Amino acid sequence: MKKVLLSILAILLLALVWYLFIKPSDYTVRFEAKTFPGAINQTIKLWDQTQDTVVSVSQEGDDIYHLTQKIKFGDSIHIYNWEMQAITDSTSKVKVNIHDENHSLANKITVPFSDTDFEKRSRKTVLDFMENLNDHVNKFKVTIVGEEEIPTKYLAYIPLKVTQFQKAGGMMKNLNYITQILLENEVQLDGSPIVQVTHWNMEKDSIEYNFGQPIIRSERLPMNTDIKYRRIFSKKALKAEYNGNYITSDRAWYALLDYAKANDIEVEPTPVEIFYNNPNFGGNELQWKAEIYMPIKEGNE
Known part of the structure; x- marks a missing residue:
């Protein structure tokens, strides 16, 4: 009995030391x-x-x-x-x-x-x-769609480096500029504006991304500006639909990361976003729509 009591006292003392000091x-x-x-x-x-x-x-x-x-x-x-x-x-x-x-x-x-x-x-x-x-x-809604293909597009874009919160500001600043130059040169547009993230620092919440307008490639492309051109190739990805202010469309990125983790799918943290509404027109932000793609790593497809 004495040994049992000593053991209990020792356990209680250890628990007290852990609680107070550890x-x-x-x-x-x-x-x-x-x-x-x-x-x-x-x-x-x-x-x-x-x-x-x-x-x-x-x-x-x-x-x-x-x-x-x-x-x-x-x-x-x-x-x-x-x-x-x-x-x-x-x-x-x-x-x-x-x-x-x-x-x-x-x-x-x-x-x-x-x-x-x-x-x-x-x-x-x-x-x-x-x-x-x-x-x-x-103020926002994210709906996971599942696996789909990132659409192939030829993009006229401006490369930007900002924080995630500043992403939408970079879009607003450059959308009219890019569109105006393309239209002045009679370049045919081919869909809604796109963000292609090339680097995402999750610790610092900073990104590097290409923002631009999909176009039909032609000989009319203006080459004497700071607009660059590249093709986005089709690739398997996890897709989500986002509704809300585009400032926080990155919330869908995190939802897709959780979905990938839960389903044991390896992804590349370089999302692609397609925006279907012009914020300049206002309206109910929950009616604004964007499609968000998180590329699936090769070999995990």
């Missing part, structure tokens, strides 16, 4: 979101820009499922470790492990016995984010 979080908030992890990832990053108390937010490489956020409250820095896991195509589990850099031990001692200011502040911060997330999710 456990990485002082408090954890869990919730479910009606969207996929990539949309949550991007909303956290954009939400940060509206919060004066946020010190930084960071992501390790291409791991979009984990974010570390530092927020200043008074004399303390609170670290929010966000973990996101897809449940279905349109729902995710979110866990937020919260840690106070300066008062962690005190929090761990008091949290189990009272509803502390630290807990209240943590819940309020996460609830504020959830409201922001719900507002964003209601």
Whole structure:
């Protein structure tokens, strides 16, 4: 009996030491979101820009499922470790492990016995984010179509390097310019405007892409401008339909990555987007349509 009691005491002591000195979080908030992890990832990053108390937010490489956020409250820095896991195509589990850099031990001692200011502040911060997330999710829709072919097109384009959030601005800035020059030279258009991403840095949320207008190749192509030309070749890809403001059409990229992961399909993170509405005409953004393709890696087709 004495050995059993000593074993129990040892286990309890080890558990107490782990809880007070090793456990990485002082408090954890869990919730479910009606969207996929990539949309949550991007909303956290954009939400940060509206919060004066946020010190930084960071992501390790291409791991979009984990974010570390530092927020200043008074004399303390609170670290929010966000973990996101897809449940279905349109729902995710979110866990937020919260840690106070300066008062962690005190929090761990008091949290189990009272509803502390630290807990209240943590819940309020996460609830504020959830409201922001719900507002964003209601403004777009992504529908996974499945495997299809990227259509073959000959493209007159301008190469651009921007952040993902600036992508639509680059489109708006160059659409009229490209179209006007092509029409002045009597070049025949061949479909809706296209974005072809050539490089995507998920850690920095930056992209390099070609934006342009599909055309019929001819001898009339203007060669004395900064417009370039290339052919987009047909290739198997995962396809989604996006409805919403084109600023956030990249949300479909993340949905396709989740779909590829769930179905064990290797893809190339170089999406192609085709846009069917002109934002200059306004209207209900949920009626705007884009087709999004994520190329499937060769050998995985």
